[in-house]
Amino acid sequence: xxxxxxxxxxxxxxxxxxxxxxxxxxxxxxxxxxxxxxxxxxxxxxxxxxxxxxxxxxxxxxxxxxxxxxxxxxxxxxxxxxxxxxxxxxxxxxxxxxxxxxxxxxxxxxxxxxxxxxxxxxx
Numbered sequence: 001x002x003x004x005x006x007x008x009x010x011x012x013x014x015x016x017x018x019x020x021x022x023x024x025x026x027x028x029x030x031x032x033x034x035x036x037x038x039x040x041x042x043x044x045x046x047x048x049x050x051x052x053x054x055x056x057x058x059x060x061x062x063x064x065x066x067x068x069x070x071x072x073x074x075x076x077x078x079x080x081x082x083x084x085x086x087x088x089x090x091x092x093x094x095x096x097x098x099x100x101x102x103x104x105x106x107x108x109x110x111x112x113x114x115x116x117x118x119x120x121x122x123x
Contacts, residue, residue, distance in 0.1 A: 004041070015118075018033055018034050019031055019032070019033060027042060037061055038057050039055065041053070051069070062123070066087060066117070068110065070105065081101050
């Protein structure tokens with residue numbers, strides 16, 4: 001869990017009111033939440049341009065998903081923060097993130113911002 005250990009600690013300590021546990025699944029970190037939903041976190045370590053994804057899976061609760069990532073998909077070029085974009089409730093509804101993102105990717109900040117969003121929106 002070396003790659004994800006800092007992020008697991010952030011989730012389990014700073015967001016202990018909504019996080020049950022974190023599990024390293026190899027390529028990603030899965031964080032289980034109190035409402036039985038989960039967040040999957042992935043980031044690259046080998047590409048020239050760092051890629052990341054934070055995906056809050058709620059489809060089995062209320063048919064929604066929320067995801068912030070920076071995959072440069074041309075479908076989302078209209079988003080002001082492209083390539084960073086936010087899937088809002090459904091995959092095809094893409095907007096700029098509901099929190100401030102910097103040009104320089106700081107994964108810990110994005111991770112905390114997404115968890116603050118989860119905390120504010122968890123049922």
